[in-house]
Amino acid sequence: MPVALEHLAHAPSSAPLIDAAGLRPFLDAVPDPRDRRGRRHPLSALLAAAAAAVLAGARSLAAIGEWITDAPRWAQAALGFAPDPLTRQVMVPHPATVRRLLARLDGDALDAAIGAFLSARTARTREPDALRPIAVDGKTVRGSRTRTTVAVSLLSAMAHSGEVLAQRQVADKSNEIP
Structure with missing residues (x-):
C-alpha cells in the first residue's frame, strides 16, 4: 500500500466518506500514470475511494479493492464514480485495476496532495499565530x-x-x- 495513504489511517477522522470526498480537489494535482485511451474512471475518484477504504480500516491493496467493490452505490457516486448513462448503475473498477494504479502512482505527488489536505484541514482548527x-x-x-x-x-x-x-x-x- 502506498505509504502516503497510510498517513490517512492515523489522522483523526469524523467520517471516512466525508473526508475522502473533501480530499478529491487536492487529488487533482496528482499526475495520472495511465494512458489516455481506456480511462474509464477519473483518477481523483479512484484515489478518493482508496483513501476512504484506508480511513474505513483497509490495510492492504486487496482490502482497498474489496471495500470499493462492496461500498454502497450512493457512496461510490459521492466519491466521483459516474453512473452508466443507459442503466444508471454506478460502475466501479475491478480490484486489480485499483491495485495496478496504486502501484504505478507517483508516491511523492500523492503524499504532497494528502499532506496539503491534512494541513488545510488542521489549519481551520489551529490558532493563526x-x-x-x-x-x-x-x-x-x-x-x-x-x-x-x-x-x-x-x-x-x-x-x-x-x-x-x-x-x-x-x-x-x-x-x-x-
Whole structure:
C-alpha cells in the first residue's frame, strides 16, 4: 500500500466518506500514470475511494479493492464514480485495476496532495499565530527491499499532535542530515 495513504489511517477522522470526498480537489494535482485511451474512471475518484477504504480500516491493496467493490452505490457516486448513462448503475473498477494504479502512482505527488489536505484541514482548527513543535525523522519502509532494489528511505516532518506535515523519499539512508 502506498505509504502516503497510510498517513490517512492515523489522522483523526469524523467520517471516512466525508473526508475522502473533501480530499478529491487536492487529488487533482496528482499526475495520472495511465494512458489516455481506456480511462474509464477519473483518477481523483479512484484515489478518493482508496483513501476512504484506508480511513474505513483497509490495510492492504486487496482490502482497498474489496471495500470499493462492496461500498454502497450512493457512496461510490459521492466519491466521483459516474453512473452508466443507459442503466444508471454506478460502475466501479475491478480490484486489480485499483491495485495496478496504486502501484504505478507517483508516491511523492500523492503524499504532497494528502499532506496539503491534512494541513488545510488542521489549519481551520489551529490558532493563526501559535507556534508548533515539529519533529524530523528518517525511516526505512519495511518490506520495500527486493533482490534488485535497495530499501526505500523516507524523511518526514511530523507535528507533535501526530500529523505528518511533509514526507519525501531520500536517495540514501546515511542519516537524516543530507
